[in-house]
Amino acid sequence: MNRHMRPGVWGVLATPFAGSTLDVDDNGVAQLVEHAEQAGVAGLTVLGVFGEAARLSWAERRLVLETVLETTDLPLVVGCTSLATAPVIDEARMAVELVGERLAGVMVQANSADAATLDTHLVAVHQASGADIVVQDYPVVSGVNVSSAVLGDLVARSPHVTAVKAEAPPTPVAVAELTARCDVPVFGGLGGINLLDELACGAAGAMTGFSYPEGLVATVEAWDAAAPERARAELLPYLPLITFEQQAGVALAVRKECLRRRGLIAESGVRPPARLLPDSLRPLLAGHLDATEASTRVPTRVTAGVA
Structure with a gap:
């Protein structure tokens, strides 16, 4: 097993929807994949929290994965949405079945603050599916608060964990x-x-879904611990928009509207119970996008013909 997942930026894909019925837009998925690859990401994370995977049917998840596989040769991390072991195993098995050797790992949320319980969960998923595991510590979504010391020590003795x-x-x-306690x-x-x-502090990069992956890639590629100024200069023009996208409660809607305005997806709908983009934020978002383009010279619109 390769315990060294590629460093860099792993782009987390949104799942675009179309029409009043919010059907999965596979053309939009393909456009997002193509743009992320052109931006220089090391790999892609599919069916994560930002991909609204918990609101997709089993058939829709397969459609998203199959579309990604047809569009790129990049390695993939595939998200698992549940906290319970049995459904996570089902999700991991589907990822192994569809992705095969290009699967860098299945992303499994830390489901317990107790080391023994979490260890049993991760081992069961690995043994049942054969997949390496990326442990996601995301208490805002999972509701689980595991200490970094406990998690780091657990990962250090878990050869089936490939990243955190x-x-x-x-x-x-x-x-x-974590980096002080484990070597993944x-x-x-x-x-x-x-x-x-x-x-x-030792991160290998970022695994996230910012609407300008170009900025994150440039920052990570410029990083030098002995001379961080260049990386800082790369990221600073994007920080106002990053902050704007991360607003609690509406972050998903904001980011999907950014992607729409960039021409990467046709519609910015989100599935309930996610909140829609408030009208009061629309002019502010337009201003942030204009400022980002002016300060980075990275065009807001990257494709033509999208309303």
């Missing part, structure tokens, strides 16, 4: 604790909002 996604704030502290790559998330500090 650290999203328990303060994330730089979590990254520092640790990735930040949360839209890249703490990326510079996570890199300074």
Whole structure:
């Protein structure tokens, strides 16, 4: 088993929907994949929290995965949405079946603060599916608060764990604790909002879904612990938009509207119970996108013909 998942930026894919029935838009999925690959990501994370995987049917999940596989040769991490072992095993088996050798790991949420319980869960998923595991520590979604010390020690003795996604704030502290205790790559998330500090604390990169993956890739590629100024200069023009996208409660709707305005997806609908984008934020978002384009020279619109 390869315990060294590629460092860099792993782009977390949104799942675009179409029409009043919010059907999966496979053309939009393909456009997002193509753009992320052109931006230079190391790999893709599919069916994660940002991909609204918990609101997709089994057939829709297969459609998304099959579309991604047809569009790119990049390695994939496939998200598992449940906290219970049996359904996670089913999700992991589907990922192994469809993705095969390109599967870098299945992303499994830490489902218990108790080391023995979490260890039993991760071992069961690995043994039943054969998949390597990326442990996602995301208490805002899971409701589980496991200490970084406990998680780091567990990962260090778990050869089936290939990486950790650290999203328990303060994330730089979590990254520092984890990298001190285990030797697998640790990735930040949360839209890249703490990326510079996570890199300074030993992160291997980011695994997240910012609407300008170009900025995150440039930042990680520029990172040098002895001279962080260049990476800082790469990220600073994007930080206002990163912060705007990370607004609690509406982050998903904001980011999908950013992707729509960039021409990467045709519609920005989100599935209930996710909140819609408030009208009061629309002019602010337009201003952020204009400012981002002006300060980075990365065009807001990257394709033509999308309303």
